[in-house]
Amino acid sequence: MWQIILDGLSVLDKNGLIVFCIVSLLSLGCCANFFLFRNLAKQKNALRSTFSLFLLILFFVFSIIVRLAYLKDIFVPPYFDSVEHLKIIKELVEGFSTSTFLERLPNLTSNYYHLGFHFIASLLTFGLRADPINVILVFGQIILAAMPIPIFFLIWHKTQSGTAAFFALLLAGFGWYMPGFAINWGKYPALTGLLAFEIVLSIAYALSKRKTGQNQSVLIIFLIFGVLVSTLIHTRTLVILFISFASWFFAGRIHTLPQSYQYSMLRIQLLGILILGILIQKDPLLKLALEPYLDNGILIALIALILSPFALSKFPRGVYFNALFVLSIFACLFIPFNGSVLKLTNQTLLDRPFVEMILYLPLSLLGGLGLAGFLESLKNTKILSKQNRLYTKALTTFLFIGFIGFFSIKNYNFYPVEYCNFLKYDDTVILDWMDKNLPSDARILVASDKLNVVPSSISADLVGSDAGIWVHLLTDKKTILMPYELDFLSTETIEELCQNQIGYIYVGSTSQSFNTQQLRKEVGWYKEILFLPNAQLYQLKSCFPKN
């Protein structure tokens, strides 16, 4: 743990200005959160709320430091999505610098691609005159550190319990490896969109609790603005916002029914979740969505579920909301979406990575509500004496926050996973060598794989599967993507390479890189230009004449 903190501090030392600016920006949102709930909170003791806020700030600072450890030895944002993010951000920054932003905007990307996130990142890059790679890397980690904070405020207001709010904060931050692990997928727009979604959720919740006339119109304007911004950052936040509003509305309706009907409705929801959960588990693609919560995180998930009866007894509407939310996002995995207007085809309303990333939210809320319900039950129980109740409450706090918090943080992986981190040291050397030594019209073959996130669709899109995906962006050389399983021993492959006028072949170090042994074997066709332990560059020596 100490090493993680040291690594984080060393990254903070090098990127202090970027961290400071992003934190300042986010603090505005968090302050808005606080002021939204400050007037609504029924805290009788100002000292207690100040203490809670002090602990929250401490948690935020701690989260930033440990999350920054991720950046210690990483060169670029991970996975293949990041190349596209960087490309768009560089274009936008160039547009700002040359005042050609509006002209560049329509041609920026052939498909719509979360321009809101790229706009924010490019503004930060332009304003700070910083390296866009560093900005994306730091931005992602700060977003992760900030994501639990709106959940803290939501639970704090709903339950009036600092303990429950902190428990929800811990669950959201470190309870499961999601949403943090999504950074390894380069899911920067989705994570930023989730934070924006949480802030919008807080505004909507505050609006629902305000009495008429108390600055309601201002809140409504903020809400609409928030919905627009979060949709621009990531389009799928519109889907989960709609699901949230609908779930809250119907949860309210269920809450007005007689209790026996409420429980019947809840049983139906739980049955629906079970059926959809089984269907999800049966699909080899979709079952990954539940893995963080059923494998590594099963213990924490079970604790949240075990506490749910207490949540049901004290905060039933919250439980109905969470159940409806989970049911809806599960269903969205199977609902097809025709986004031809946005040039998106073969999609579902929500995809597997997105559902996997967001399931922490209902579980964290349930955990917070459940703990609050449990503590409330302790307060009201007549079995224990007053002093014993205090001791039990202290023990519960210690167990849930101290022990579970410690357990979660201790087992949390704060560093990048190797198989998502395409660009390693050797790749940086080869890329630099290529930039300096290859002709400007060189055409380089790079490895790729089919994009496969939706079960029912066969995607024709190829996505980069090793560091070769960075060749075009970092060297300005033309790249051609072909499947990584290409058989370099076959004459058909040679013909295809020649037809595409490929001169060079880039081999990275992932499990989906080209087969370097085949290339080394056929010395008559391929010449080894550069050989490093984790990356190689080959030249196509000659083309077969066509018969």
Add this chain to the structure above:
Amino acid sequence: MKVFLRKRSVFFIILILLFITACNGNPTQVPENSQIYSDSSPLNITYCNISSTDLCLEGFGKEGEDNLLILFKADNPVFADIYVGIEKGKDEIVFECIQAQDFSKNIYCSGDIFPNGENIQLNIYAKEDEKLIAKGGFTIQYGVIQRADDIEFEISTPESSKPSYPNESNEPNEPDEPNYPNSSYENPTATP
């Protein structure tokens, strides 16, 4: 105030325990960027996998058939502008070094090739004043990553595929694996 502190004592105890646990262990020292190296006290370098100090050796590579590539990582900007000399008999063969443009800490040096398995003494000089600022003895091994316990293994081309967007614990069993792997993914090329 006393009542308030007494009730919050659990939080304070938790914080103290977390602090004690976090401080337990032997963290590696943060490199001192201000340290100055000279002829009399050049830095003794080793492999980056063993100890990542101001300058360390990532490994060796080949440029074509005739050139050796020496790969360095420099956390200290003192080592940004260097050249390398390798003793060969009475002479010292000079390797020109280049700093990677987009990744300024990564430096690679190119020069005459040496055979695999040869023991060499690397002398690193500052270009500015040609003073010896670092040195180290290594065995040239192409395509091999050196580990702390001197266990060597050869990089082989992986055969199996992995999911897109893999999770933390995915196993690459399926022929058509999804993108975005989870945390459970076990990379067949993962180094021990």
